[in-house]
Amino acid sequence: MPALTAIWICLTVAVVAFGAPGSAWAADRVPKPEIAKAAGTECVRDADFMRANHMRLLRHQRDATVHRGRRPDEESLKGCLTCHAVPDAQTRPVGFDSPEHFCRSCHDYAAVSIDCFECHAARPPPGWQVKASGVNK
Amino acid sequence: MSPDKHQGRRGLLGGLAAMTLGATVAPGVAVYTALPAKSAAGGASDKVRWGLLVDSNKCARDCTACIAACGEEHGLGGTGRPASDAQWIRKLNLHDPETGKDHALPVMCQHCAEPPCVDVCPTGASFKRADGIVLVDRHTCIGCRYCMMACPYKARSFIHEALTDQKPQAPRGKGTVEGCSFCVHRVDAGKQPACVEACRRSGHGAMTFGDLRDPDSEVSRALGEKASVRIRADLGLDPAVHYQGLPG
Numbered sequence: 001m002p003a004l005t006a007i008w009i010c011l012t013v014a015v016v017a018f019g020a021p022g023s024a025w026a027a028d029r030v031p032k033p034e035i036a037k038a039a040g041t042e043c044v045r046d047a048d049f050m051r052a053n054h055m056r057l058l059r060h061q062r063d064a065t066v067h068r069g070r071r072p073d074e075e076s077l078k079g080c081l082t083c084h085a086v087p088d089a090q091t092r093p094v095g096f097d098s099p100e101h102f103c104r105s106c107h108d109y110a111a112v113s114i115d116c117f118e119c120h121a122a123r124p125p126p127g128w129q130v131k132a133s134g135v136n137k
Numbered sequence: 138m139s140p141d142k143h144q145g146r147r148g149l150l151g152g153l154a155a156m157t158l159g160a161t162v163a164p165g166v167a168v169y170t171a172l173p174a175k176s177a178a179g180g181a182s183d184k185v186r187w188g189l190l191v192d193s194n195k196c197a198r199d200c201t202a203c204i205a206a207c208g209e210e211h212g213l214g215g216t217g218r219p220a221s222d223a224q225w226i227r228k229l230n231l232h233d234p235e236t237g238k239d240h241a242l243p244v245m246c247q248h249c250a251e252p253p254c255v256d257v258c259p260t261g262a263s264f265k266r267a268d269g270i271v272l273v274d275r276h277t278c279i280g281c282r283y284c285m286m287a288c289p290y291k292a293r294s295f296i297h298e299a300l301t302d303q304k305p306q307a308p309r310g311k312g313t314v315e316g317c318s319f320c321v322h323r324v325d326a327g328k329q330p331a332c333v334e335a336c337r338r339s340g341h342g343a344m345t346f347g348d349l350r351d352p353d354s355e356v357s358r359a360l361g362e363k364a365s366v367r368i369r370a371d372l373g374l375d376p377a378v379h380y381q382g383l384p385g
Contacts, residue, residue, distance in 0.1 A: 062276060064180070066272065066274050066276070067181075067264065067266065067274065068180040068181055068266075068267075069180040069181035069266060069267075069268070069321065069325045070179075070180040071180075071322070071325055071326075078305050081305075095301075095302075118299070118300075118310045118311065119275060119300075119303060119308040119309055119310030119313070120303065120305075120308040121302070121303050121304060121305040121308070123305075124305070125305045125306075
């Protein structure tokens with residue numbers, strides 16, 4: 001689909017242009033998204049791969065889960081949200097209605113609307129707690 | 138054929154018999170609380186067919202424990218407009234005017250082996266898993282509702298309004314069709330469906346869930362003891378939900 005290709009190109013350009021958050025952006029006049037840090041020590045893949053391909057992993061996982069009943073924690077949407085949940089002032093995870101939500105913080109910035117959370121829970125499963133280290137904020 | 142080869146075949150048959158015995162004795166032990174972990178790791182397998190037996194003699198007319206548990210498990214909160222609310226289990230009360238006998242029974246998706254909802258779905262969203270569980274893939278459902286018209290059990294619901302705060306294990310949303318999934322996320326984790334557990338907790342124990350292909354599963358043994366019927370068996374859809382205590 002041409003539209004999809006155009007979005008891909010835009011995304012790729014955005015990723016290349018803005019690169020990894022941190023030093024390269026520090027003195028930049030271009031506004032940058034405020035993305036919350038994840039609770040875990042490392043993601044299921046490296047950050048560059050995830051920026052470009054997270055939607056592919058999720059799509060593969062959705063078919064494996066819905067049709068074939070394979071439910072590994074790794075690469076599941078629940079797994080993503082458990083690590084990437086952002087706590088609010090009461091240390092409860094924020095929902096997709098909050099601009100601080102991990103997915104929203106970047107998708108708002110990139111102007112790519114997603115409809116995952118019209119059906120899927122945007123918060124991690126019950127029992128989630130803020131990590132003592134506070135790295136998830 | 139030489140005597141050695143005869144011996145070899147007997148040995149093989151004997152070995153097979155021993156293996157079968159070993160496989161059938163073991164799962165019966167813990168089947169009441171947990172399902173054999175046949176689907177947990179490798180995903181849905183066509184070596185099992187999940188099925189449900191409802192004994193309507195044990196099902197109390199005024200009990201709705203299964204419906205409440207289903208609603209809690211999947212977040213089926215009402216909108217205050219019951220006519221359009223999703224309903225995964227319906228409680229039917231039947232009265233036989235000749236004998237005066239009342240029957241109460243829950244009716245949900247019957248998880249047919251030949252599901253008409255799958256036949257009519259234009260996008261492939263309505264599908265049957267390898268282990269016989271009939272589901273809607275709401276990623277591809279376009280909300281046309283053909284499946285609702287095709288289902289003779291009125292088992293599916295359409296979601297008319299935007300939803301919020303869905304359960305992590307039960308994604309559901311506006312514009313798609315949904316229905317009983319046999320609590321597929323629980324079955325994949327080796328657990329019983331929520332309605333079956335709730336029925337046991339309520340003390341009625343009218344529902345039995347398990348593998349219809351395993352002759353030693355709790356559900357197969359219960360089916361072997363007393364005659365059962367399937368609703369509208371004349372349609373030849375081979376439903377996985379059986380009922381006992383109903384007039385044939």
